[in-house]
Amino acid sequence: MRIFVHIGPEARTSARLQQVMDAKRRQMAKRGVLYARSPGARNHTRLFMAVSDPQAVDALRWGRGFADPARQAALRDEVAAQLRGEVEAARPEVLILSAHQLGSALTSRSELTRLRALLAPLSEDITIVAHVDAPARMLAAQYAAQVLEGRRRGLELELGLAGATDWWQAALDSRPAAAPERGLFPETQGAVHWLDLARLQRGWEAAFGPGAVRLRSLDPATFHGAGVIDEIRAAFEIAPAIGKVAPTEPPRPPSAAWLSRCRRLNDVLLRYLAAEPAQQIPRPLWRRLLGEIKLDGAPLDPGALDAVSRRFAADIEGLLAQHPGLSRDHLRPDPATTAWQEADPGFGFRATQYLMAFRWRIAQASKEATSDPKIATQYTDISSKLPDSAQRKLAALQGSPWVPHNRLGGLDETAPQAPYSATPATATPDRGQRVILGCMKNEAPYVVEWIAYHRVIGFDDFLIYSNGCEDGTELILGRLDQLGILRHRDNNGWSGNSPQQHALDGALDEPMIRDAAWLLHSDVDEFVNIRCGNGTLDDLFAAAPDATHFALTWRLFGSGGIRELSDAPVIAQFSDCAPRYCPKPHTNWGFKTLMRGVAPYGKLSCHRPNKLHQDTENVIKWSNGSGQDMTGEVLGNGWRNSRRSIGYDLVQLNHYALRSAESFLIKRQRGRALHVDRQIGLNYWIRMDWSGARDLTIQRNLPRLRAEMARLLRDPELARLHADGMAWHRARAAELRADREFGKLFREATALSLTPEERVAWALSLDMES
Numbered sequence: 001m002r003i004f005v006h007i008g009p010e011a012r013t014s015a016r017l018q019q020v021m022d023a024k025r026r027q028m029a030k031r032g033v034l035y036a037r038s039p040g041a042r043n044h045t046r047l048f049m050a051v052s053d054p055q056a057v058d059a060l061r062w063g064r065g066f067a068d069p070a071r072q073a074a075l076r077d078e079v080a081a082q083l084r085g086e087v088e089a090a091r092p093e094v095l096i097l098s099a100h101q102l103g104s105a106l107t108s109r110s111e112l113t114r115l116r117a118l119l120a121p122l123s124e125d126i127t128i129v130a131h132v133d134a135p136a137r138m139l140a141a142q143y144a145a146q147v148l149e150g151r152r153r154g155l156e157l158e159l160g161l162a163g164a165t166d167w168w169q170a171a172l173d174s175r176p177a178a179a180p181e182r183g184l185f186p187e188t189q190g191a192v193h194w195l196d197l198a199r200l201q202r203g204w205e206a207a208f209g210p211g212a213v214r215l216r217s218l219d220p221a222t223f224h225g226a227g228v229i230d231e232i233r234a235a236f237e238i239a240p241a242i243g244k245v246a247p248t249e250p251p252r253p254p255s256a257a258w259l260s261r262c263r264r265l266n267d268v269l270l271r272y273l274a275a276e277p278a279q280q281i282p283r284p285l286w287r288r289l290l291g292e293i294k295l296d297g298a299p300l301d302p303g304a305l306d307a308v309s310r311r312f313a314a315d316i317e318g319l320l321a322q323h324p325g326l327s328r329d330h331l332r333p334d335p336a337t338t339a340w341q342e343a344d345p346g347f348g349f350r351a352t353q354y355l356m357a358f359r360w361r362i363a364q365a366s367k368e369a370t371s372d373p374k375i376a377t378q379y380t381d382i383s384s385k386l387p388d389s390a391q392r393k394l395a396a397l398q399g400s401p402w403v404p405h406n407r408l409g410g411l412d413e414t415a416p417q418a419p420y421s422a423t424p425a426t427a428t429p430d431r432g433q434r435v436i437l438g439c440m441k442n443e444a445p446y447v448v449e450w451i452a453y454h455r456v457i458g459f460d461d462f463l464i465y466s467n468g469c470e471d472g473t474e475l476i477l478g479r480l481d482q483l484g485i486l487r488h489r490d491n492n493g494w495s496g497n498s499p500q501q502h503a504l505d506g507a508l509d510e511p512m513i514r515d516a517a518w519l520l521h522s523d524v525d526e527f528v529n530i531r532c533g534n535g536t537l538d539d540l541f542a543a544a545p546d547a548t549h550f551a552l553t554w555r556l557f558g559s560g561g562i563r564e565l566s567d568a569p570v571i572a573q574f575s576d577c578a579p580r581y582c583p584k585p586h587t588n589w590g591f592k593t594l595m596r597g598v599a600p601y602g603k604l605s606c607h608r609p610n611k612l613h614q615d616t617e618n619v620i621k622w623s624n625g626s627g628q629d630m631t632g633e634v635l636g637n638g639w640r641n642s643r644r645s646i647g648y649d650l651v652q653l654n655h656y657a658l659r660s661a662e663s664f665l666i667k668r669q670r671g672r673a674l675h676v677d678r679q680i681g682l683n684y685w686i687r688m689d690w691s692g693a694r695d696l697t698i699q700r701n702l703p704r705l706r707a708e709m710a711r712l713l714r715d716p717e718l719a720r721l722h723a724d725g726m727a728w729h730r731a732r733a734a735e736l737r738a739d740r741e742f743g744k745l746f747r748e749a750t751a752l753s754l755t756p757e758e759r760v761a762w763a764l765s766l767d768m769e770s
Helices: 011-023 025-030 045-051 059-064 069-090 109-119 135-147 167-173 197-208 227-235 256-275 283-291 302-311 313-322 351-371 388-397 444-456 473-482 499-507 537-543 661-670 682-688 697-712 716-738 740-751 756-765
Strands: 002-009 033-035 094-098 126-131 213-216 434-440 461-466 487-490 518-521 526-530 549-556 591-595 601-604 609-612 651-655
Touching (some): 002 109, 011 025, 011 126, 011 135, 025 033, 033 069, 045 059, 045 069, 045 109, 069 109, 069 740, 126 197, 167 197, 197 213, 213 227, 256 283, 256 351, 283 351, 302 313, 388 756, 434 499, 444 473, 444 697, 461 473, 461 499, 473 487, 499 601, 526 537, 526 549, 526 697, 661 716, 661 740, 682 740, 682 756
Parallel strands (some): 002 094, 002 126, 033 094, 126 213, 434 461, 461 487, 549 651
Antiparallel strands (some): 518 591, 549 591, 601 609
C-alpha cells in the first residue's frame, strides 16, 4: 500500500481538494483508494493534533481539549488504532491523508518523526504532497487567516524578515510564548515560517527520506472547476477516472480594511485579557466579535509584498527544476506595487470603543465558562464530559459539605522538604517486633521498593502471602525469605471468597503475628508516610504515646498523566493526589490500622481488627493521623474517617492504587486480591485517578530508600529476579495495549481529565458506595 500525505500548507487549496475527495470517496474506494475518515471527516485535524510536540499547544489542540500531553498521547493511540482498523477493513492500494496544518503548523523534526512512526506500521511507502503558490500570495492569504484567528501584528513582521539569512528560524523566533488562557497562540501571532519552501522540503525529507516530497502548483482558472479532478488524479496517482465535479465559486478574500479593523481589535482584546485574567473570550465569541466589525472592500494586494517575492525568487527557481508538478506560470508573482501599508479601517474606527461595547458579552461568557457545571470548561473534549447522571450529582454537590478542597491547614505538602536523616535498616534480635502482613499477586516491579521503604522507617519483619503469580513475584519473595528479609507463604491453596481473607485468617496462627509488638496489614501499593520527626515509627509513637491503634488514612494518588511503566521508585513518580478534604466517595477516607499487637481483637480483616474481646475497651485508644482520639467512632467497627476524625498531620497512608496507566491495565487484567469476582474497569479509574492536590512529603525518604534498595539489589539473584519481573510487566503492558478491549480501556482512561468535583460527582453517580 502507498500512502500519500497531503500537507497543505495553504489552507484554501487544501479545503477545495478535501471537499472534492470527500464527495468522491466512494468512487475512489472502488478504485482501491482510501480517503480516510478516522482522522477527521475532511481535514485530518486529529492526525495533526496527535503528532504535534506535546508542549506545542496550538489553538486547535486547546480548543478541542487535547492540550494535556497525556490526553494528546491517548488521542495518538486512538488515531493510530482507528486508522489501522480502517485500512484493515478497506485493504486499499492507496491511502490518502490530508491536513493543511501538517505543513503549516508542524515545525520540528520530532513532530515529523512522530508522524512517520504513526504511519510506518501501515506502510513505509510514504509520499509527501504539498500544493504551493507564489510566496507573496500565500502570505496574503495566511495573514488574513491569522488575523481572523486573533493576530495582533501587521505584515511589517514578515516584511522585516526579508533580509534574514534564515527566514524559517527568524519567523519561528518571532513567535511569543503560548498563553492559551489569554488567547495567545504562537502559530497565530508569529510570522509565516513555511513560506520558505526549500526549508519545508528539507525538513520533511530529513524525516521521510530523500525524494519523498513532491511540490505541486495549480491553475487558479480551473481549480474551482473540473480541473480539480485532474489535479487529484495527478497528485495522488489515481489512474482510473473518478467522475466529474460541479464548479464552485472561489471564496472571496476579506477586505484589507476589515483586516485592519480586526488586527486592531485583536490587540485591544489581548491587552484586556492580560489585564483581566479572570475574563475569558471563547473562540466562537471572538470570531463573532470580529464578524460584527466587517467592512467590504478590496482585498490585500500581493504586489505590495514584492519584498517577499524577491526574497524567495532564487529558491523558487531551484524548486522548479526539481519538481515537475510545479509550473512557472502558476508561481509567477503579482506585479510589484507600492510597498504594503495597513489599510484605513474606515469611518474613524476605534477598537477601544468596540471593546467597551463588547465587555458585557465577554463578562457573561466568562461567567458561563467558569460557573455553569454543564459547560464546566469550554475546552473539554467530548470524552471527558460527564454523563447526565453525573451532571445531576455535580449540581447537587455545589454548596454541600461534600465539595473537596485543600483548606485543612497543616504541613505545606507542595513544597520540597529537606531529606530525612539516614536511618540504617538493622535487624533486631526480636524479629517479631514491628511487622507488616501483606498479600501479593503479580507485583514484581514494586516488591523491592516497598520492602526497602518500610524497613528504613522502622519495620523489622514482613509476612507476605502470594497466590496466582505469573511475573516472578513469588520468586522475589522467596529470595528475600532466603536472605532473611521477610517470611514468604504460598497462598495458592486458598479457599472461601477471598485469597486475602484466607491469608489473614491463617496469619493468626503464625507466632510472628501473635507476638508482634506492632502489626499493620498493608498492600504493596500503600506506603506509610510518617510526616513528623525524622519520619520513622519511633517518631510516630513518641508523638502519640498513648495510642494503641493508629488509623492510617488513605491519601489516594492518581496517575499524574504517567502512561508508561518505569523502574523509578513509585514514591518519586507520583505526587498528584486527592485534596486533603475529600469525604466522598467514602473510600477516599478509608484507613488501614497500625495496631499494638492483636490481643484485644479476635479477627483480622483487610482494614482493621474485628471481634473485640470483652473487658478490653479500657486498654484501647484509637488515634487518627493527627494524634487525636477517635476511639468512640471505631472501637467496635468502621474503617473510614469522618469529617470529625480526619487528620494527616502525623501520618497518612499513601495509596498508589493506579500507578501508571500501563500498570492499571495489568491490574485490570489480573483482578483484585480481595475481590476476585469483580472486574476493574473505567469505573475504578474514575474513582482512583485523583488530582487536585500535590503531596511531596514522602519524597523526603528518597535518599534513604534508594540506599536501602541499592543494598538489597547488591544480591545478584535478587537483582536478576527484579529485572525479569520488570521485563515481564513491560511485555504484558505492550500486549494489553494492543488488545482491542484493553487498548480501548487505556485510551478511555488516559483521555479523561476531571476536576475533583467532577470526579466525586461521577463516582457517586456510578453507585460505587457499596
